[in-house]
Amino acid sequence: MAGSTPPSDVPPQSPPPGGAGSGSGGQKKSDRELIEGALRAAQPRTRAPHHEDLLPPADSFPGYEIIREIHRGGQGIVYQAIQKTTKRKVAVKVLHMGPFAGSRGRARFDREVAILAQLEHPNIVSVLDSGLTSEAAGNQCFYVMDYVSGQTLDVYLTSSATKPIQEILGLFLKICDAVNAAHLKGITHRDLKPSNIRIDHSGEPHVLDFGLAKIVTGEVTESVEHPEMMSMTGQFIGSLPWASPEQAEGAPSKIDIRSDVYSLGVILYQLLTGGKFPYQVIGNMRDVMDNILRAEPARPSTVRKQINDEVETIVLKTLQKERDRRYQSAGELAKDIKRYLTGQPIEAMRDSGWYMIRKTVRRHKIAFIVAASMLAVVVGVSTYAYLSGVQMKQLAENKEAAVKERDLAVDARIKAEEAKDAFCRMYDARTKQGRAIARASLNDFYVRIKDLIGVTPERAALLDAARTYMVAIKDELKEDPDALIDLAMAHEFIGELLAGLHVPRLDRENASAEGLASYDEACRIREQLLSRDPGDFKARTATATAYRGRALAKQSRNDFDGAFGDSKAAMTHIEAALKQPGQAPASDLLAGQAVLASLVLQLGDIRFAKAANLAGSDSSATEVASLMREGERYYKDASEHAQKRVAANPDDFAAARSVWVCLDKTARAKIEFAERLIAEGQKRVAAGDKPGGIAFLDKAVVALAAVELRGSIERSLQEFDRLRARWPQQHRVLRDIAIARHNMGRVLMDEADAIAQIMKADPSREMMGQNVSSLYQEAQTWFEQALATARELRSTDIKDLGAKRDVALMLNKVGNCQRELGKLVEAQKTCEESLSLRDEVLASDATLQHRRDRGLALQKLGRVKMLRATQTSGIERERAAALAREAIELLNRSLSDYQMLVTEGAMKGDAEDIAEPTRYRTLCEEFLNK
Template identity: 30%
Template sequence: MRAEAVFKELVELPKEQRRALLLQRCGDDPELARFVERLLDSDERGLTRFLETPAVARDKFDNAAAEASSHPRRIGRYEIVRKIGEGGMGVVYEARQEHPNRTIALKVIAPGMASRQLLHRFSREAEVLGQLQHPGIAHIYEAGVAEVRTAGGLAYEQPYLAMEFISGKPLGDYCRDRGIDARGRMALVASVCDAVHHAHQKGVIHRDLKPANILVVDEDAGASRPEVPRGDRRAEPSSGARSMFSPPAVPKILDFGVARATDSDVHTVTMRTDVGQLLGTVPYMSPEQVSGDPQQLDVRSDVYSLGVILYEILAGRLPIDVRERSIPEAARMIREDEPSRLSSVSTVFRGDVETIVSRAMEKERERRYQTAADLAADIRRYLNDEPIVARPPSALYQFGKFARRNKALVGGVAATFVALVAGVVGVSVFAVRESRQRVIAERSLRETAEARDAETRQRERAERRFNEVRALANAMIFDVHDGLDKVPGTTEARERLISTAVKYLDSLAAEAGNDVGLLKELCGAYSRLGHILGRSSQMNLGDTKGGLESCTKALELARRVVEILPEEEQALLALARAHEAVGAAQRVLGHTKDANEHMQAHFEIMKRLATAHPENKEYRRTVAIGHANIGRMEWAMGHYDKALEYFALSRQSHEAAIREDAGNVGAKRDLTVVLIRIGEVLKQTGDLKGALAQFEQALVLCEEVMAANPQDPFSREGVAVAHTCVGHALVDLDRADEGITHYMKAKEIRERLHKDDPRDFRTRRNLAVSEFCLGNAYQGMKNYQSALVHFRAYADKSRKVVELDPNYVVARRDLAIALQRVAETLVELGDLDAAAGEMRASTEVYDAVAAKDAQDAIVAMDAAVAHMELGRILLKLSRRPGTSPDSADRLANEARERLERSIARLEELDAAKKLPPKGQERLAEAREALKQVAIGADAAAATLAPSLP
């Protein structure tokens, strides 16, 4: 055939040489040229098969009438409605069948591609595939050949496949568009495994499984949920998995058109030497499938493809990317190269998920799951927090699984575990002490060389035991902690683990003198404990004061290490990190000056290390973070221009890291923080549109980060923060309806996080903030009743956070803001008496917060504004009809005092150039209100004047 001959000639040429020869060979036939180009394009993508695009109902073509001339009106007994897909070897149409009356998807093979062997294979496969009756498989109705005539009168025989028409989305698109989390994606793949296993039981191997060939249909669209076949209980979890975790919709597998029966004699798996001989999509093929030996192909090849699918929808990329490689090179890579580990994309997948995916993609068939049902069963075990069978259940592994299923008990179990290890440590410490004391006593009695040798050996044995048990305790305790670090609901358990670890490491340190290694371990332990107790940027227990104490101990230990090893890289790094931890803790407690000193010390050490080790990317990243920290300090002190300068330096560094590695999730996360900080400064200085642009860019990046870390609480909270910031800007731009949409998304994320880990202090506070955001939006829309509901919820939640940790300045400021907003809303609703009470309470909280940190210009301004608002309320009350003269005087006098206090503080900030434009506006309002008080006093004096003697 002419098309085949031209394709064979061109495919062997370099890509840049093909165009000229194509025009030479097909110059008189543009249709032939386009067809050969499609074949070449398919070959470039590794798709030398009759059709790449599955039967997906995509609305690619809006004008069906415009298409009518480009496709036949009928093929056999099917009336063509429209084209819905096209690939290198053929087309998919939506078609109508009269008897029975139904819509079907009709695949047709392009003219010139239908060989006698291919037609024979279609006929045989139609019989086999007709046996597949499963809700998760798109039915094949018929395979046949019909005579078709073109508009020019040319007649040709058209092979076709009539299939069930599915209106759904490809698996990958569905998961992205619906924001399905990792557990939901795994549940969908488990359902796909059920359908594949059904086909395998009927003797059919799919051979072309990939996300594009799996459509997902929402249950409310009429899809029936696939059930586990009764004859195969292996596909079920051991304890009711379907009721505990069901997939969010129903996946349906398409394109069994290149499947083969397990006993098929049609050898179509060989590498491409002729057109159409390689069937399947290369990135998803198993090593045995690309090897070309049909005798090696069995159901485990589909298991491998399922593993690749699972990897891709979790990681967002292929485990072995062969899309730009030639077919021979792609085949070699699949046979020989190891896939990228799933945990290289995100450490969230380290453990069970990575183990499941890796086992499904083993190079050796014998090491894979032996059936699709086995893979489905292990996925469901993971979803139910049961031990999977893909690896031996070690004690540490079983403990991690137990922690997920029994969050309430895990703290006690963890502490018991640590106590057991610590008991051994204690015995060893005692043994060291006893040995040393005995050696001293016996040395005074025996001075022979033999005795001294024996004593030395005894001491060495004791010291060796001391170090071995120390290593055991350190490894076991901290391995468990790191395993729980990203598990929601384990905050308290982690605190018990670390505090117990520190207790016994203290005992070891008492015996170790200047043992640098042990001092470093203690430094790391105290730092971890400080973070768990009160680090506001991660899951914590809300003990900010205890967190600062632990971080300070870490800093003292780090200084001791640097005294011993003043130039050692790791010692300096530990010191820098300790300064940063103390600075962060000081900032949370409102000690801005102290926080700044520690942040500056951290920054200077990291600059020194980055200069000495320019090849170290982590050091460069830390310097960039240091710039952002200093920018935040300048912002808090009201130095907005300086803050933006430091933020710009940080941004440039993070953007450079992303250009260097587009998959650098850490750099993306760091950049989102900087973008949000820039946006907050721009918003505070009045550039609302500029702020919105920064926030929207941050939201895009946060969603990318969460896609790579869908189970990571920190990544999920990052998306919530970005939604909140976008909402703030939209509300300030009088687009409150849009802002509320973003606020609700943030609140939903935080409610799930709080449900996962009720003890997490950070999420408690952030959930309170979501209530503030919604109240603020409704207030801007003048929906004061709704605003009051959310502001009161904000106040209640903030009050609980303050009760949990009275030292947490941020939470106390939240409470002050909440009371202030409740008061403002009550004013709008006409309840001035209640408003005055709430605003008075707000000023009391503000004054206490401001007194703790005179350096914080933002808190000082907010406190001054609250006094101004109270003064204005009191002024209104003094003039309310029916108010007695004495009450009016008392209220007016207090109003004057509040306003004068507000003006004095705002003028002080203005003189120090720490008052932003919004503060300037509030200062003008306070001055005007004070004038009104004076006018009222003058009027009252005038009224009394005639009665004076």
């Protein structure tokens, strides 16, 4: 690792004798040991201090004073030194007697010096001098290069999954530019991996170690490769996880700059996913080689959902097995990343769906014959990766696709259960290594299943595994900080699952209470760890994260004051961390600023949620108004945070979006407040308190008719359209547009509903109803626009369950307006489409939330058929009776879904959701009994 220093002041540890591929006592190591050794060799090493006695004699390197050893590898040793004439810090690499001793080792060493001398790039370490050590030091070859402080990319990978994708791509772009500088000189690196890339304290990357480089042009030439360099033992093993298929095949003539592109692809995959590989690289040697040669990489979006189609396309193009299908140089790769970062269309085109199908069919011929299907089931649990968007849309819109989707959900459950079993077998929490394995297994398993359809039971199984892990490590804690961190992590893990913050709730009445208790313990442990070193940036931010999670758990239980207090505590910790800029790299400080902004937004959420919760009570109007103003102020503050980030970096999409998300959230909060007023008004009217109920309904009409509310929705919609035009690849904006249009429809429909309820309760106010029909008509137009946008978003990722649910929601709203306008035939068709989607979603992932959605869709369709049967003039009696019977069947199914929710403790037995279909069913029965 030329020119590098360890991430701390602890000198690095020498590897065990023999390196990868050798065993102790002459015993041959297993394939798994070799590969694991290679992965360890690629990680930053540490060793015990006080090894000054191992330093070479003074004056071994003429003109340089050796300070300490910073790296020891199979070919040589790297020392930190001072150039005596300039007092400049440098790194000195010396060839030692090891695996590369002899003429070949010397040739490789000389080649590296010659290559580095040709390269002049700010992100490639520079050679300053070379020569031979003194006779006392053995006349060994050495060269001097720039000293690069900071950390290796390995260390960066440990937290890269939480870093903004734009930041990761910006860093990777510089790495590509450096590698491309070598490519332009006819140099293929052939050993690109995270440990050969170093990030200095300013965040700049530096590509190191050209010892395995191949030169095809220039003054320095190279003969055909030495066969042993392409073997699967010795030095090459260290790079196997990042090797290209042609390297793994052992075909020297096929290795060129496109091989580097493949290795860059593996690195980019790791950067985006927090260090994960695109396929399995641990196990039997033959299996690992087969994975490199033939296994299709798992889509990175299955690991990190925020990765969009464009970024995934770039990654997968770099990882094509066939060289001609990759980017043809690091420069081409860099250009496409630049296009993406500047909002331009990328050049990479997704592979033809049929091309990928043909490859998959050849590998799984029997399975495809049995299934008689053209859907490719990818290794792991990623699905639908190989079909084009058009083909997927056509398939998903018929019943056959629904069946296939259910089959894939079953496959996901099987894979998840296998992962859990493997985890339970492999960990031993009594050792630090065992805890590390268990922690990695839990995290990996969670990431893989948290966004999958159809795996709610597996989330429960994962929860059991986490509990088992926590119990196992609890007795081993004592005063071990690492063990305490593991315990806090396990409590946070359980709290998140049970509180349902990022995954569907586990649908048990006591789940959120148990989740809150887990967060309580996590906060206690984090505070205990922080008290040992209040200046520890990571400990401080980890404590803030625990409080933030507990705040969300409390908010879900309507403990708004507790949630507000915890959010404030989290802000205090983040602010304290940000006041210690020297304790963290710039990227972590930027991430901390983003977290701080999100906490401000969270405070606004809590204030508006409390106001809405009080809206239906007899609480002081002054208190409610104060909460609303406070929530709006927090949203404004969050928007100003985002505006500052945009001012600092106009290309920051996330910040630009956040500015207008804050405005959109303000509008949504006011709409939800008005809807609470309407619900309370209806409840009081039904209970006989007409004056009190009408008072609430009047308040809702005033709130919904406010020009300011509609103006804020229109403004946010305009800005989202502008963002969409600038960043067309960012599909998140499509959902923002759909929601903004949906919000405008809600305002109009809610106002119409409130007026209709007032007229029903007090016929003397019938003059209010003159505009009701026009309000419903205008609302329908907005909902139809929202529906069109939701359909467009769904077409970008047909497997996105949330997008399918959004389409069903918009259909419900369109159907509501059609029903109120008396367009009952149209409303029936709309509700039937919505119910079909709800059925598919529930079949894919049988959570209670999805069952509730399906129950509501059944209720809405039943209501429309009831109205057609009982209120349509000129309809034949026999046809009307048939519609009434169909309505009863639908309403019974709706009540069956609701009853299951009651049984599971997710709905009260006297809920209005149950009373409404019961009332419609009674009307149908009375009609049939006439």
